[in-house]
Amino acid sequence: MGGPCYLPPRARTASAAAPGHPARLWREDEELRQFRDKAVLAAAERLRDSGGWEAYREPFAAAHGFFHASGDEADRALLQAMIRYLVRSLFERCVAGCDPSLRQRLVVQRRMIEPIAAIVREPVYKGDYRSPGDADLRACGVVPLTTPTFTRPVLFLDTSLQPRARAEERMVGNGFVNELECEWVASACRRYERELRLLGGPRVTVSVLCFDAAQAREVRRLLGAPRFAGFHRLGFQVIDAVDRIQGQESDLVFLTFGRTHFGRPGPLFGQWLQDLRRLNVACTRAHRALVFVGQKRMLERLCSSPESQAFYAHLLGLFAAHPESMQVVQDYRG
Numbered sequence: 001m002g003g004p005c006y007l008p009p010r011a012r013t014a015s016a017a018a019p020g021h022p023a024r025l026w027r028e029d030e031e032l033r034q035f036r037d038k039a040v041l042a043a044a045e046r047l048r049d050s051g052g053w054e055a056y057r058e059p060f061a062a063a064h065g066f067f068h069a070s071g072d073e074a075d076r077a078l079l080q081a082m083i084r085y086l087v088r089s090l091f092e093r094c095v096a097g098c099d100p101s102l103r104q105r106l107v108v109q110r111r112m113i114e115p116i117a118a119i120v121r122e123p124v125y126k127g128d129y130r131s132p133g134d135a136d137l138r139a140c141g142v143v144p145l146t147t148p149t150f151t152r153p154v155l156f157l158d159t160s161l162q163p164r165a166r167a168e169e170r171m172v173g174n175g176f177v178n179e180l181e182c183e184w185v186a187s188a189c190r191r192y193e194r195e196l197r198l199l200g201g202p203r204v205t206v207s208v209l210c211f212d213a214a215q216a217r218e219v220r221r222l223l224g225a226p227r228f229a230g231f232h233r234l235g236f237q238v239i240d241a242v243d244r245i246q247g248q249e250s251d252l253v254f255l256t257f258g259r260t261h262f263g264r265p266g267p268l269f270g271q272w273l274q275d276l277r278r279l280n281v282a283c284t285r286a287h288r289a290l291v292f293v294g295q296k297r298m299l300e301r302l303c304s305s306p307e308s309q310a311f312y313a314h315l316l317g318l319f320a321a322h323p324e325s326m327q328v329v330q331d332y333r334g
Contacts, residue, residue, distance in 0.1 A: 064078060107130055108132060111287060113153055113287070114137070115153060115154045115326055118318060118322075120284055123276070123311040124280045145252055153288060153325060153326075154291075156291075156292040156328045156329065157292065157293045157294075158330045159178075160330065175213055176212050176214060177218050181258060183334065187334025190334075191334065192233075193233050197232070203232075203233060204251045205235045205251045206234045207238040207285060208236075208239040208240075208253075209256070210240070210256050211259075212241065242278045245281065249285050252291070253282070253283075253285050253286035255283070255290070255293070256293040257293070257298075259298065261295070261298045265302055266303075270298075300316060
């Protein structure tokens, strides 16, 4: 993630990730949970029917017995232990257990341009996430990435006025694919490639983040992964769901939302688009440019999470307040 954390005083070099708790996702993603329930049950049934469970029966019974409980209580205790030791990082456990005098909160970031840092500063870190001056960032190689077409480092390619957006959203397995968004991402990447060739300079690293793995697979197909033929100035790093990029960064990041809604979304619509942890991770992976691709109108109307409502209100307000560095594009033509 991209915000403050605690480190020993001698390690005060840059801000890092505030520890999150992935187990929280299971409770929050109610709309996806119905699909996860089915997928987990199907996987368990395959394991049982194939006979593969026999290899785990004895270790499971031993782990169950360790808690000196029975039935649901033993299951709950075992799950909590798994979360504590397999989900919660060693770093997180060490920070929680050490003396407060040995911890220092890091609040100055030097890995992204200020317009990107401003997106998460208030809604995620309550203002406690500062950027140094432009000269300091430039010394770290962090400068805005623009081209003749993409004249701002932070863009929103808005599909709100595109009738194709509704028609080309389809369900694939347990996820969704929005063909128009995928095409816009691929087209924008090719345009960055052409224009960066003319501008020269070092190679630009790129990641494309989605809220759904099915969307990521379609983007990879359109970009010609894994060879990415025709791309020389852009170096693709991660094209995947947001959760797969924690700890990694790129010069240029695309974030595609995937869902559309032309009315007023209900409280269960697009739950995974309203997870503040994921939004923070996605936005703070970018060093020099960040491109949102999706239906701006739908994001303005999401209503199930006050935190995400505040996030999107803040984000979209920044586009209105800072036209010198942020731009909404509603008539994008690849």
